[in-house]
Amino acid sequence: MRVIVIEDDADAAAFVKGVLNEAGHAVDVCGDGKSGLNKARTGDYDALVVDRMLPGMDGLKLLKSYRDGGGRAPALFLSALGEVDHRVEGLQAGGDDYLVKPYAPSELVARVEALGRRATGDIPTTKLAVGGLEMDLLARTVNRDGQKIDLQPREFRLLEFLMRHAGQVVTRTMLLEKVWDYHFDPQTNVIDVHVSRLRGKIDKDFARPLLHTVRGAGYRLEA
Amino acid sequence: MKIGRLPALVRTTTFRLALLHASIFILFTASLLAYLYYETAGHLGRQAEVELNAEFGELSAAYRGGGLDRLKQAVTERREARGKFFYLLQDGSGQKIEGDFDVLPAPAPVGQVVNVEFAYDARTIQGQPSRRSAEGRISRLSEGGVLMVAYDVGDLGEMNQRITDVVWRSAAVGFVLSLIGGVVISRSAAQRAEQLAKTTEGVMGGDLTRRAPVFGSGDEFDRLSEQLNAMLAKLERLVISSRSAGDSIAHDLRSPLTRLRNRLEAGLRDTDKDGARAALVRSIDDVDSVLDTFNAILRLSRVQAGATGSFRRTNVTDITNELAELYQPVCEEKRLAFNYLPHGELFVLADRDLVAQAMSNLMDNAVKYTPEGGAIRLEVRRGLNGDVDLTVADSGPGIPPQDRERAIERFVRLEQSRSQPGSGLGLSLAAAVAEAHAGKLILADGGGPPARPGLSATLRLPAA
Structure with a gap:
């Protein structure tokens, strides 16, 4: 850039x-x-x-x-x-x-x-895809390798943000701001827990992990 | 005209109040005495005047009806009737025609009428000569004669004199009393003011424990003193907390900085590349915690200064719903039973971000201090007076009642929590947020067993 x-x-x-x-x-x-x-x-x-x-x-x-x-x-x-x-x-x-x-x-x-x-990425998209992970923004459904994944509304928004920034590092603060709309940092590791839950849903049953932790920075969703 | 600086005495409130008091009192006394005079002595005088007018009117009527002869006849009749009036009728050349006196006490007027006061000699009933005073009216008749009608002032004059004396003496006494009263009253006011001034002087001199005396009379000075004392108490608390804040900042920042230094030192000596890298990564965490503390200090200062926040009518349940959702997984992770009790729509005038942060701080504390297997409750309900209570209760060790007030102060971290991570600003910020919303933060027992009472922290906000 x-x-x-x-x-x-x-x-x-x-x-x-x-x-x-x-x-x-x-x-x-x-x-x-x-x-x-x-x-x-x-x-x-x-x-x-x-x-x-x-x-x-x-x-x-x-x-x-x-x-x-x-x-x-x-x-x-x-x-x-x-x-x-x-x-x-x-x-x-x-x-x-x-x-x-x-x-x-x-x-x-x-x-x-x-x-x-x-x-x-100015053109409005209705579908996001990273590796075998697909998100339909209109139907609000998520699949990985054809397998349906059920997400809570907040988990859906969290994953959407990660997918829109696939390949990039997103920080905890960015997630708090963009997904939760909070402009402060909680002392406890609330974001980590949410991310690890999401990880449990999208990565657990699959051989190759998509959601990576970047030490000292945040997370990265990458195929 | 240029007005010079007034002497010090004149500029004091005592003097001015005394003067004002005296002036008002004198004005009041003077009007009272004037009224008294008008109604007593004045009234007697006016009555005599009215009677004299009537007598004169009747004699004038006699003169107009039958000339000098008829007038003389009327005067003779009246003298024989022995009324209260004396008469003297003279002809044009000044010769007495009829009457009680031989000569006029004053020259006859050129015009129509003149009033005179004079003295005359009479004999008492015992035959003793005495000098008496009289008042009368002299009128020149149209054909050249002169008529005088007079009355003895006697008792009336004496009464008049006495009343006048009383009035003047009262005025003199009243003047003196009013001056004394003015001084006494204004002295007491000035003394109270002086006490307040002394108190503030002492405080400015560095003695923050000074307080203005309160006498319990509930007057303006007592109220002023109470306000001043409340202000001083707050000031003292702030000064003490900022004093200890200095120590706490040093403590809070020194430990991570020391850790950081040691780690960097070790990383430098570490020949293993991964080891050095790990040291660097952990060092960044340390720096972040220092930055977090700084950010927390800045934010707290801004909230306390009321310099932030956009307040809108907000349904607090929306805020707590999100918080419950945010913290639910953390609680589960730590094996804490999380109980969320919302209460429909409850509106307050609030800044969403500030309230969310305050509540998040309370939740953070609950999660941090409640041991595994414990319970956390987030509850929203309508409190007394229509306030809205947002409560986070936990089953942790709680805070002893005597420490609760201190726990809210800036940077105060109670001994047992010093080892825990955190800036020690969480409760302070929650309290500052509550204050910014005209509400307050209330710490209480969590309702657990005595050994582990737990803590209940309530953000009480006025309903909108």
Whole structure:
């Protein structure tokens, strides 16, 4: 992926660049809002990573101008302001995701990669498939190798999210946010337990596991 | 005109209140005395005036009807009747025609009428000479004569004088009393204010245990003192908790940081690549726990400052349904009997995310502290006064009653839980969320046996 990072703090920008480079993405860095906006408009990027507080033009305004100018690349806000109100502001300004500082590098990579997938998968789908696992979004049914799997509504949503991001790491926080719509981290391992239950249903009777645990990061559904 | 700075005495509340009090009192006394005078001495004077008018009117009528002769006849008749009036009738040249006096006490007026006060000599019944005072009216007649009608002021004057004296003396005494009263009253008010000032001064000086005196009279100063004391109590609690928060932060962050350092050190020395890698992975967990603590501190501060939350009319059962679903598997995993008791639709004005987080903290604690084989109950019901109670009860060790208040304070982790993971902010955050919703967090016995009473934590929110 080609990513532009618009962040005025040079250390933070270098860190983001390093983390994303390591994950195999090409990164351009821009230190202020105005030139960042120009660069984002003219360059062909797959994703934008925008700090909310920028000199010259703040992140919200920058993204609004970018969207008004027809820019379609998905954007992730980075911010020290982490309340739900701030997230809502970010999403209203045209952001696709919102990551609160401080964050783990794995979280950043997972979220940026999730953005890239979203951009390419704009066409509404009715069926998802990973390996022999198939999900029918209209009939709300799941099969693996032709065998029907019964899921609770929440398990269905959890699996849907994992399948939409197949091959990518999804973090516990991402699952909490996107599947449960919670913006806090419970102290107990609630997500792990839910994932392991789901794993019991989709992997238990099959030779090859699809749902993998990525240590220190989260989970990945992969054929 | 420029007004200079008033002297210190004048600027005190005591002085101003005393002055105000005195002014009001004097105004009141003056009006009272004026009324008293008007109704007594004034009334006597007015009555004499009315009678004099009537007498004069009758004599004038006689004069108009039959001229000087008829007037003289009328005066003679009246003198013989020995009424309260004295008379003097003179002709145009000033010669006495008829009357009790020989001369006028004052020159006859050029115009029509003049009122005079004068003294005359008379004899008492015992024949003693005495000087008496009188009031009268002198009128020039149209044909050149002069008529005077007068009456002896005598007893009336004495009465008048006495009333006037009483009024003035009362005024003087009243003035002095009002000044004293003003000083006394305002001194007591000023003293209470002074006590409040002393208290705050002491607190600012660093003595947080100072409290303003409350006398139990329930007056404004008592209420003010009570409010001030409540504020000081809260302030003291906050200061103490932030003092211990400093220690706790150090403790909470030092242990994972020390662990982290040791692990990195060991990883560095580990020549085995996988061993070094494992050390790094575990180190990341340690860093995450430090970051979690920081995030929790930040979030708690924001909630406590009331700086977050979008409050909407929300059915709390929707929130608890999701939580029950989220925690059910964890409870099963830990072999805890999980009992969810919802209660239909119950609406509160709430921020979903905050309430969910508070309840999630309570559930986390229950799961963490309840040993395997125990039970957890999540219950929603309408409490007293229409409040909505969201309760998480467990069969764990519980919190002794004397420790419950402290358990809610920032960073306070009771001794027995120090070894457990967690930031020690869970209950504080739940309490802060409750406060942000104008509700409160109530900790109580879980209802278990004395050895293991369990804990019941209730988030009580006002219904909407």
